[in-house]
Amino acid sequence: MAVKKRTTKGAGGGPAGRRPTNVPSRFESERELIVITKSDAGLRSLRSEVASTAGANVTSLNSLLQSSGATMTPVFGNEDRVARFATAAAEDPYAAASTSDMTSFYRVEAADEQLDKLAEKMLNLALVEAAYVKPKPEPPVLIEEDAIAPPDTQEAPPVTPNFTARQLYLDAAPGGIDARFAWTRNGGKGQGARIIDIEGAWRFSHEDLTQNQGGVVGGTQSADLGWRNHGTAVTGEFGGDDNAFGITGICPLANVRAISIFGAGQSTAKAITDAANALSAGDIILIELHAPGPRHNFQNIGGQLGFIAMEFWPDNFAAIVYATSVKGVIVVEAAGNGAENFDDPLYNNRPAGFPASWKNPFNLANPQSGAVIVGAGAPPPGTHGRNHGADRSRLGFSNFGARVDVQGWGREVTTAAYGDLQGGSNEDLWYTDTFSGTSSASPIVVGAVGCMQGALRAANKTLLTPATARNILRTTGSPQQDEPGRPATQRIGNRPNLRQAFQQLGLSKTIIKDTHKDKLEKLEIKEKNEKLEKHEKIEIKERKEKIEIKERIKDKIEIKERIKEFKEPKEIFESGGRDIRGTSASEGDLESRVSQLEQTVGELTHFISGDLRPDLQSSALNQEDDLASISQQLQQQADDAKAMKDDKDIEKLRES
Amino acid sequence: MWLVLCSANDYSALWAARGLKSCGLLPLEIVSPESLAYNLRFDHRIITSETDTKIALADGRVIDSATVCGTLNRLQLVPFKHLRGASQTDRQYAEQEIYSLFLSWLYGLQGVMLNRPTPQGLCGAWRHLSEWVWLATKAGLSTPGYKQSGYKTGSLSVNKSNSRLQSLVVVNDNCFGASASLDVKDGCVRLSKLCSTPLLGIDFQVAPKGEWIFTNATPMPDLTLGGALLLRALANGLRQ
Numbered sequence: 001m002a003v004k005k006r007t008t009k010g011a012g013g014g015p016a017g018r019r020p021t022n023v024p025s026r027f028e029s030e031r032e033l034i035v036i037t038k039s040d041a042g043l044r045s046l047r048s049e050v051a052s053t054a055g056a057n058v059t060s061l062n063s064l065l066q067s068s069g070a071t072m073t074p075v076f077g078n079e080d081r082v083a084r085f086a087t088a089a090a091e092d093p094y095a096a097a098s099t100s101d102m103t104s105f106y107r108v109e110a111a112d113e114q115l116d117k118l119a120e121k122m123l124n125l126a127l128v129e130a131a132y133v134k135p136k137p138e139p140p141v142l143i144e145e146d147a148i149a150p151p152d153t154q155e156a157p158p159v160t161p162n163f164t165a166r167q168l169y170l171d172a173a174p175g176g177i178d179a180r181f182a183w184t185r186n187g188g189k190g191q192g193a194r195i196i197d198i199e200g201a202w203r204f205s206h207e208d209l210t211q212n213q214g215g216v217v218g219g220t221q222s223a224d225l226g227w228r229n230h231g232t233a234v235t236g237e238f239g240g241d242d243n244a245f246g247i248t249g250i251c252p253l254a255n256v257r258a259i260s261i262f263g264a265g266q267s268t269a270k271a272i273t274d275a276a277n278a279l280s281a282g283d284i285i286l287i288e289l290h291a292p293g294p295r296h297n298f299q300n301i302g303g304q305l306g307f308i309a310m311e312f313w314p315d316n317f318a319a320i321v322y323a324t325s326v327k328g329v330i331v332v333e334a335a336g337n338g339a340e341n342f343d344d345p346l347y348n349n350r351p352a353g354f355p356a357s358w359k360n361p362f363n364l365a366n367p368q369s370g371a372v373i374v375g376a377g378a379p380p381p382g383t384h385g386r387n388h389g390a391d392r393s394r395l396g397f398s399n400f401g402a403r404v405d406v407q408g409w410g411r412e413v414t415t416a417a418y419g420d421l422q423g424g425s426n427e428d429l430w431y432t433d434t435f436s437g438t439s440s441a442s443p444i445v446v447g448a449v450g451c452m453q454g455a456l457r458a459a460n461k462t463l464l465t466p467a468t469a470r471n472i473l474r475t476t477g478s479p480q481q482d483e484p485g486r487p488a489t490q491r492i493g494n495r496p497n498l499r500q501a502f503q504q505l506g507l508s509k510t511i512i513k514d515t516h517k518d519k520l521e522k523l524e525i526k527e528k529n530e531k532l533e534k535h536e537k538i539e540i541k542e543r544k545e546k547i548e549i550k551e552r553i554k555d556k557i558e559i560k561e562r563i564k565e566f567k568e569p570k571e572i573f574e575s576g577g578r579d580i581r582g583t584s585a586s587e588g589d590l591e592s593r594v595s596q597l598e599q600t601v602g603e604l605t606h607f608i609s610g611d612l613r614p615d616l617q618s619s620a621l622n623q624e625d626d627l628a629s630i631s632q633q634l635q636q637q638a639d640d641a642k643a644m645k646d647d648k649d650i651e652k653l654r655e656s
Numbered sequence: 657m658w659l660v661l662c663s664a665n666d667y668s669a670l671w672a673a674r675g676l677k678s679c680g681l682l683p684l685e686i687v688s689p690e691s692l693a694y695n696l697r698f699d700h701r702i703i704t705s706e707t708d709t710k711i712a713l714a715d716g717r718v719i720d721s722a723t724v725c726g727t728l729n730r731l732q733l734v735p736f737k738h739l740r741g742a743s744q745t746d747r748q749y750a751e752q753e754i755y756s757l758f759l760s761w762l763y764g765l766q767g768v769m770l771n772r773p774t775p776q777g778l779c780g781a782w783r784h785l786s787e788w789v790w791l792a793t794k795a796g797l798s799t800p801g802y803k804q805s806g807y808k809t810g811s812l813s814v815n816k817s818n819s820r821l822q823s824l825v826v827v828n829d830n831c832f833g834a835s836a837s838l839d840v841k842d843g844c845v846r847l848s849k850l851c852s853t854p855l856l857g858i859d860f861q862v863a864p865k866g867e868w869i870f871t872n873a874t875p876m877p878d879l880t881l882g883g884a885l886l887l888r889a890l891a892n893g894l895r896q
Binding site: 325364365366367368467627630631632634635637638639640641642644645646648649 | 663664665667670671673674678679680686688689690691693694695696713714715737738741884885888891892895
């Protein structure tokens, strides 16, 4: 049964806000045992054992590893390399402590059934500060009975139809994010932006993913179709090719690559740091994963209940901090589909095995990873003929809380893969109408950031940093709506509005360069024509006024001249150059003087034409206060305080 | 509420204040020493176990000690311009009284304060160079010879040619700034502990062979040297 044949009900997003069903996961992945050693131990992982550069006793650790047939490898790569990088990065104001801490993270590889016992034993060792087993991560796509239906068996037509009309998330706000507006601005299709998606597998041979992609650059892809469909759908949302068939991504000209969490020596945290190292400041990482959290003791009870964002685990958190703080890369992270409240005190409890210094990363009062966390909101009712509740209301499965920055469509996302919109035997031609979850929400935000970065780069403006990206996503956009049982107080943030964001970034006046003659551009041309008409009307009005002024001036000069002739009938003023008083009172000279006057008036009227006038909305006054202005403000306060104090003293003196 | 007490030209502190705000320390008030000194009303009550202070500033803000969570203290001097009309004897007495009042208020203010005042300085003890050299030696840092002749400030026997100046900043036992060896950083942390100054700037001359030689220290470092990581440490420190 194809998903497109579904009825109007929608799990998790229906009017009743149904929570995820207990459908077991079908995504294969691995648990990871992470050990954090004490930083002064100076451990170095050798081929079969561990040594200490600080002379610490590693006998018990090595014997434990040997007895259990386990190996221990540094999560982020060779310790000396990481340490060297930490030293080098220390000269950079954005770097230091986080990288030095990263040398203490190790992954213990052993049979899955041994991991829990090994973690317990590790915690008893003097060298070990923390040891915890990370549950299996999964892609945060909504799992339902019908969502795992096989693709449409009907073969695809010779040419794939254009599905962009079904991608309503591209449309104007509040329903969409107004990507179509961004496309009309220089760089607004994400030119120059680079994105790396972190999850399990992709199909980069898909017909709509052939341009501007660099393939899989780390880890080993899973052979599982579920992972592959997911990765393909995600990358299609922001990176779908800009062509006349299938779908078009939100920032189709951005460069898209991928890193898998699978493979020898690979882990979720390492995938994040690998991605950060492959990118530059202002580029984007997308973490398309979630995992069972403490609600059900890190167990997968089915239906993704209790699944949370990946930054909860210390190694992932350190890797994200590295990406955002050291590398300046914007990290976008799915909030997860666990229907969890991140503000629940449950998340303040330090899980067993976590380091003593760990603090709940979902609590805004604690140190933050700097990632943008994305929740899933309902699309406008009636999208694809289905209703998931009020537009922009939280979908029942989406995690929520103060830490969640922004929302994207968590239902009805038309993109590549799965095959329920267009199926057949060739996977490269598959499309879906129903991609969902915080999985579908996060790429929308990535696409929005990609458009902003492309336009900023094209305008030669400073790129967004992780902090400014998070800020603009939090402060602009279409607000979250209430839905019975899912009030807006269950925060998932605003839906991005690129038109508003561009305005705030001072990008709304950049030149239109694209040549596509789609409806939007026709609309733009219409708007332009209207403006021109308006402008012409103003000009005609101005001309009329000028003629009136000219006539009045002419009259005045004639009167003046007559008065002069009357007073000094024989005297004539001598004047050279452009003196408008002229050299004679003859009628011809009078005309030339009038024409000079006209010219002067004309110049005065048009010395700054409309198109040259500065955009005052994007002036320095609209920017964040710089230090000089804070200083001036403080100085002003000081001066005012002194003046007030003096006045008070004088008053007292007078009274006495 | 978090406080950043600094003068208008202390750009380092203003930079930190802006960064602390972005780290989520809200509300955060930047208050200049002039605003504090030229207050409308200063109520400071001391009882056996605690103090209670309310300062009404001219701009309408009220600093209530009960609402203060943490303070970045960069106060060096209390402005006394408003006392110029008084006779010298009265002025000197008033200056001492006001200084004591500030010292008492800052010392008793709840929450973390970087740095707490001491009788030797409102934002941490200002020390003579000889004392810094002595403390740095005790902390295990490489120190140069110190020579004192008469009452003039002593001099350090550091060969400044071919060496470069480097500065490190210690915040709550974490060292930030230039790239230095762990030994040097550990020494800086020890020095910070020895002089009970959790926010401490330390200057070095780095010899061509790479030896880091202590040259001075200050309780009012340039915070921008530590960048975002220092800000994070500062924010974490002030939250505790």
